[in-house]
Amino acid sequence: MKKALLILVGIVAVLMATAIIIPIAFKGPLMEKVKKTINQNLNATVEFDNLSLSLFKSFPKVQAEITGLTVTGKDCFANDTLVSIGSLATNLSLSDLFKSDDLKISSLQVSGSRIFLLSTTDGQVNWDIALPDDAAQSPEEETGDALTISLQEIIIRDMSLTYKDDETTTLLKLLNTNIDATGQVEGTVTKFNLDGEVGEFILEYDSVQYIANTVLKAKSELTADYDKMSFVFGESTLFLNALPLDVSGRFEMPSDSMYFDILFKQPQSNFETLLAMVPEDYQNYLKDVKTTGEAGFEGQIKGWYYEEDYPGIQTRMFIKNATLQYAGSPEKVEQISLETSISKPQGGFDLLVVDVSNAHAQIRENPVDMSLHLTHPMTDPYFDATFSGKIDFTRLADVIPMDSMELRGLLDGKLAIKGKMSAIEKQDFTNISSNGAFNFRNFYILTPQITRPVEISSGNVAISNTEINLSQLAAKTGQSDFQLNGKLSNYLPYFFLNKTLKGEFNLKSNYVNFDELASLMAETDSATTTSSDSLIAFQVPGNLDLVFRSQINRASFDRMDIRNIDGLILVKDQALQLKKLNMDMLQGQLTVDGAYKNNKTNKPEFDFNLAINSFQIPAAYQSFSMMQRYMPIAAHSQGNISSQLKFKGQMDEKLNIIASSLSGNGFLNTQNLQILDSPTFDQIRNFIKKEKLKNVKIDDFTSNFRLENGNLLVDPFNTKIADQEVTVQGKVLVDRTLDLNMDFKVNKDDLNADINKTLGFLPGSENIQLLDISVVVSGELTQPKVSLDLSKARKQIEEEVKKSTKEQLDKSVKKIGNELKKLFN
Template sequence: MKKTFLIILIVIVVLVGAVIAIPILFKQNLIDAAKNTLNKRLNAEVEFADLKLSLFRNFPQATVELSQLSIKGNNEFKNDTLLRVDLVQTKMDLSSLFKRSEMSIEEIILERPEIKLLVSESGSANWDISLPQTAASASAEPTQSDADEFQLQLNKIEIRNATLLYSDKESNMNLALKDVNSSISGNMYDATSKLQSEGTVGDFSLAYENVTYISKTSLSVHTLLDVDFDTMKFTITENEFLVNRLPLQLSGSVAVPNDTTFVDLQLKTKDSDFENFLALVPPVYESYLKEVTTTGSANISGIIKGYYYDENYPSFNLKLEVSNGDFQYADLPEKIKNITADVLIDKPQGDLDLTQIKINEAHAEIRNNPVDLTLKILHPVSDPYFDGAFVGKINLSHLKGALPIDSVNMSGVIDANLFAKGNYSDVEAEAYQKVQSDGIVLLDNFVFDSPDLTQKIVVPNGQLDFSPESIHLRGLNVHIGQSDFRLSGKVSNYLNYLFKEGVLQGNLQLNSSLVNLNELLRLQKRPETQSDKTAPKKENSGPTPDAEAEVLAFDVPKNIDITFKSNIKNAWFDRLLITDISGSIQVVDEKLLLNNLNMNTLDGGLKMNGSYKNTGQNQPLFDFGFDMASLDIPMMYKTLSGVRSIMPAASNSTGKLSSNLTFKGRLSPQLKLIPATANGVGSLSTQSLEINNSPIFNQLGGILKKEKLKNVKVDDFKANFILTDGNLLLTPFTTRVIGQETKIAGSLNAESLLDMRFDFNVERELFGPDIQKILAVIPGNQKITMLPAGVLIKGPVGEPKVNMDLSATQKAVTEATKDDLKKSLDKLGEGLKKLFK
């Protein structure tokens, strides 16, 4: 008994040891087999992070897991990943682990695979990764070792959370299947079999020539297939196919006996209720179809038949027919009625360019306002030929009464009558005379009001005339808040802009009686943050930090080249009133260009040239030139906050300021200058400048007569300056201050720190009584009629410190009283020190 128990225990220990040891002993065997097989068959870079073998999970079968598998192409696709799989899990017979050949795989599970199929502009495909065969190898029979490397005895293939992306740069087509889950089960190694296939696609999208034809569409399929693996023919015996929620029936067969694929499939709707047709609406919009009543019928049917080889595609015929369709929301007063449609997509066997798309009829009505559309498209791949018309009158108030457009408020009437016929190649070549087109769109009391906007957009009236070449705007009036615009002129190349990412070009006349830039820069509402919702509201607390951080920087649209010849009577920017604006404003290359823009402001004239372009950081780049003529200094101080910060003395000044300035740099998100980024050159001049009750000049009361310092007159002057990284350097210049010759030089740095020097030549009679007393006791003082005096002004612009430099004064006194200097110099020095202590 003990002996039997001991034998059983030894067997258990050996088996457990084997189960533990086998994954370790044979792991490298599997890795070598996998890598060798892949490298022999693929012209690509194959990588995987790890390979794990488990005998416990599905004993007595072995489970092999390959993690982080990736396949990258070579040559022009060397940076593109063809396949990436987080985890590949397989089950195989345990005996396969003991063989370097004759390995079999019974089940495959792919976790989160991502397949990227790419076709380059030259037509090369990244999935063409098979190694080229030599003539000998191509004609030779497979060897026994080749045949025995792997044997597929599959019962199940499962794909979880997959993504398939297809991008064809040659034809400009993009297709995406996201959130794909699929499983195929059945004996896949017998000559014939029945396979159960189930799958779902969460998001199917298709775009061609930059136009999105399908998006946010879900697919679901449940199919039973009869399979003949000898002829590779798959016959659909049972099928349930859902496009979004629309049930379709798919029947027929697909055969792949060789390089050619033969297709014979039929598609049709299970029933013809118009309600089922609405199921084509993508799931993301399904909430809009709740409590909708419908009548009418709708049918979808199609046939795909023929073969596929190289660029030769099978024929297909897809029909959509809608008749007597009505639908109405339960809580809305209006009905969309008399909906009819007759749509055909047809192609014979052959090239895809033989496809024809025909909308023979598409009609709908709201009240008594009908809308009709017809369209025919031929040769969609090579050179699309189009022939279409749109005729309709849409009362937006009625439309809002029929559709739950809750996010926006629209009203007014759009009356359109448009048709076009021709080849798109003629549009691209701008051979518009070969294209037949005409049309007109009338706008009447159009109003657009959105929660995302701070102001309504109102078009009281307007007319747009369409031709293949251009759109003519005839008296298009637009009101946005207090601003009004009257636009006329021509916009061209709009077809290339809409369909080919071409550049929209235009020359427009813009007239306005008022443009309120304060409103327009805040037209888009700032998204409300959580802190905005929870912060307590305070009354009369002044601007909040969030308000001060308000983003006013704006992007200029791309693919636009439109010039506005402007005539604006009045405009407001901050507290600045600008009048009689004329000149050219151009929108091009994501820039705003100002060309010879003349205007009146601050009781003077201003001419502007320059450019503006936003950045990803909302710190716009600018390059401006200003020519300012006779701007009123008191008005500048009251109106412009920048003047108040750098020229506080202007608060009590009178006179005119002119300047010529060219500089560039960056603006903050609030459209304020970032000083350290500014670089440029310029000049400034004054006319009739008088500085009254200046704190700086009041500090000179110790040496000059105080009554002369109350109203300081400065003679007209012109000064040049250089701006480097926000630091302004003033080139020395000479003028007369209080009638006294004065040399001025200095700088203002990017931190608003002032460093100025005034060198006066002061007539003796202007010195104050204290200086007069000192001079009176100096022997030979009658020779002194004028003395130099230096004034240093340093510190923050708002509160600089004023100091005297009397070194030149002492030297002048020395020169004037050489004979008596020995006796009087010490006395003079002590007196001056005492005076300016």
């Protein structure tokens, strides 16, 4: 028993040692075979992180796994990775490892692969990496140390393929692809059972996505003849989202070309089955839908693909006498019909023809009809499209669930457009036919994105080759009403070529509540904000050139009552411009010229000229943040101001002015200015009579100023404060500190009683009528410090005293005593 146990342990030890030693021993030779096969057949740079062998993962076979595999092109594609694979594994027979001749690959497991196929504008492709026949090693030249491939099993997980054609501006993506294929080898022929799914199929042309959010599934019997490179479909089903298509036919790759002869057809000709083509993201809109009618989708791809020569395409989708009705809905869409074909003979894609005819749907007595004919899409697209119909959105809401959106109203109109793209590019509108007219009546729109409904009582639109004319558009939202008429020009180049859309409009209104309009867009979170907080920076589109002549009888903004708004509003060069925009407000008038333009940092730039005429100071202080920043004393003031201000700077994302960015210049003029109970003037009562400073009157003045990096610099100006002559100058800095000098010439009679008494003792004081006293205001703008500078006054008094005789001085010296100390201490 003991001896048998030792033998068993020995056998296990040998097997374990073999399982460890074999992968190590054969890793080197296998890597040589892999590299040799690659180098003999590919004109590309192939690299991988590691090649490992394991007897444990697929015992009794050996699993060989390459990780971090990349295939990179050469020459002009040297920087393009054609293929990257996270893991590429196969199972090898243990006996094959001991052979010196061919190593057969019969299975592949691929995971995490990314394939990028690129065709350039000059016709070069990055996947043409196979060496020419004369460069590749022929079987006769092979030494016997190579790989042969005879696949019977393929497992692909998480593969994404991207095809980009720069010349045709086509982009094709197959994302999140999984494929399982098992087969049986009969000579050079393998019969596969194929089961695959593409998580998302995307087709984009000229930066426009025509197919997205589409799932592809396939189940197929595929016979592959590797010798002839021929692939034949047996019983096969392809799913577009949930739409099944029976697929049959074959494709071949005899050399550097491909031949297709593939048929596909919807197995059940009914409308309900066709609706399965709707992308999964929108399938929830089709829940509880009842349908009737016949419908189908079918097609064929037949012909050769070589360079710019593509096979013929013939597809057809049709709907006949169908209906659609949601469960519980009182209305239904009926008489639904459609005939669509996309076809092309053998050749380039410019031969493609798209025909949509007999497109019709109806809700009660409201029909809609459409058609489209499109040819030569690649070189010079020719289009012929029509629309006519009457849509009652009130009834439509009874047919199609609108979720939380309310939509009512009537649209009645028609449009026909026909011509070539080249005529649009040349703006040769004589060869473009475009005409139509639309009428809007009693529209009511309320969505979760807006806080109050928008109502359009009436509107007419007329369309010609060159213009879209809008007339009689009457709209309302909240308390605001609008009447708009005008025209749009250059609209065809705008829609087809992304050129500039031009327009001129007249905007009239009896009342506009700008606070309501500023908060028209609903908040995205539950936080509540004031109307001013809801303002955010916005981008002005770059391909618009619009002019609005505005006449608004009355408006309100931030508690301000504004009347008689008249002027031009321009949208041009990615900027919002105001031209001579006049308005009556704050018991005065305002004229605005300027521009607003946002940038990549979302810090809009502005450049404005303001002409203010006779604003009431208290109301202006409450309304303008700049006045609150630079003139807080206005909070204690009455009277009127006028100003001419030219300034520019930046705003933040909430449209608050960034003070440090301000620069400009202007002047300020006052009328009937009076300072009421100002703490600043309270501090100079020790030299002017108190009754003069209770409500300080300031004579009208004009002050010139500059803005430099947010600092307000005030040039010297003269006025009278409390009937005293004064020269004022100084600055208010961007950090809200100030340095202000007020040089008074105080009337001797207005000095307070203590100073007058002291002066009366001095000889020569009768010659002083005006006393020079300077007041310095500094420190924080909201809590300034006031100090007196009496150096000039002291010098005045000294000069007059020096003129006195010794006898006059002796008589006065006993009287002045401590009084001089009070004055100059």
